[in-house]
Amino acid sequence: MSKLPYLPFYVGDYLGKTQHLTTEQDGAYVLLLFALWQRGGSIPNDDRLLARLTKTGRRWGHVKKAILPFFKIKDGLLFHSRVDEEFAKRRMQQNPHQNPHQKPHQNRYQNRH
Numbered sequence: 001m002s003k004l005p006y007l008p009f010y011v012g013d014y015l016g017k018t019q020h021l022t023t024e025q026d027g028a029y030v031l032l033l034f035a036l037w038q039r040g041g042s043i044p045n046d047d048r049l050l051a052r053l054t055k056t057g058r059r060w061g062h063v064k065k066a067i068l069p070f071f072k073i074k075d076g077l078l079f080h081s082r083v084d085e086e087f088a089k090r091r092m093q094q095n096p097h098q099n100p101h102q103k104p105h106q107n108r109y110q111n112r113h
Contacts, residue, residue, distance in 0.1 A: 007037040008086050017070070025066040028054035032067065033080060041087050042077040050078070 018026055035043055035053045043049065051060035072079040 007034065007083075010082075013082075021066060024056065024059065025063050028056050028060075028063045029067045029070060031055065032071070032078070033083060036078070036080055036083045037086075041083055042079050045073050045076055045078045 018029065021029065031054045032043075032050070043053070047060060047064075050064065051057055054060060054063065056063045070080065072081065
């Protein structure tokens with residue numbers, strides 16, 4: 001799927017689930033959502049990469065405890081259900097005959113070792 005120029009962001013939904021986060025945690029969460037969107041829906045669950053993507057550096061160990069519960073981890077990759085839903089909506093708009101349940105990242109890392 002080609003990169004989409006925008007991420008639909010539902011402010012009410014987001015704030016309803018994240019009011020307890022600190023400013024640093026909140027920023028890291030949003031940056032991970034952006035990274036997922038730019039990379040097709042998944043990113044490797046690698047602490048060094050996640051620290052860099054969230055701009056938290058050595059504080060990542062503390063920040064991740066608060067924000068990783070919002071994400072799914074499968075086969076060494078990080079996902080987010082809302083990002084997956086938005087990609088499925090866009091796929092259906094672009095190709096109404098495509099399977100809406102196929103994940104955008106399904107084959108992306110499959111052949112990597």
